[in-house]
Amino acid sequence: MRTIEVLVDRDAVASGAAATGEPWQYYDLGHGWCTYSFFEQCQHRMACARCDFYIPKNSSKARLFEAKENLQRMLASIPLTECERAAVDDGQAAIAALLDRLTDVSIPAGATPRELGLPSVVNMLPTAEVRHGTPFAC
Numbered sequence: 557m558r559t560i561e562v563l564v565d566r567d568a569v570a571s572g573a574a575a576t577g578e579p580w581q582y583y584d585l586g587h588g589w590c591t592y593s594f595f596e597q598c599q600h601r602m603a604c605a606r607c608d609f610y611i612p613k614n615s616s617k618a619r620l621f622e623a624k625e626n627l628q629r630m631l632a633s634i635p636l637t638e639c640e641r642a643a644v645d646d647g648q649a650a651i652a653a654l655l656d657r658l659t660d661v662s663i664p665a666g667a668t669p670r671e672l673g674l675p676s677v678v679n680m681l682p683t684a685e686v687r688h689g690t691p692f693a694c
Contacts, residue, residue, distance in 0.1 A: 560584060560595075579609075587619070588612040605650045612654045614661045624651045 561584040565574070574580035579591035585604065592598055592609035604610040612620070627648050630636065636644065659670040 563589075582611070585610075587616045605654060610654075611661075612658055614658060617655065617658055620651050620655055620658075624648065624655075627651070 563582040563584065565580045565582070568574045568578050568580040581591065581593060581595075583590040583592075583595045588604065589611040590598075590604060590607075590609055591611060592607075600607065627644050630644055631641070660668050662668050
């Protein structure tokens with residue numbers, strides 16, 4: 557059995573926003589928040605990066621950039637099969653989506669990065685396929 561902290565947005569409850577479907581319960585996953593009302597019954601629990609109910613914490617932004625860099629390094633330095641390449645591409649898309657969602661998370665001063673006009677996602681560098689053992693053609 558595991559205990560998880562649940563935060564309740566009292567303003568959403570008091571204003572009636574919770575009754576219209578706005579999130580009001582936030583399950584603390586450590587790296588982000590889950591707003592799914594039936595979190596304890598979720599079949600996909602702990603595979604949250606692609607879930608619409610997941611809100612990444614701003615503190616996880618550095619780890620997301622590191623993961624993004626690691627995925628790009630795999631594309632540049634490791635020969636991958638088509639399936640492996642598809643998995644890396646899928647992972648990059650998921651990380652980019654999470655970083656984009658963080659542009660709507662308020663900083664301590666109150667504004668969001670989007671309101672400040674900061675870019676949401678740093679563009680990936682183009683990659684070229686490297687084939688080991690094939691002769692170089694001029």
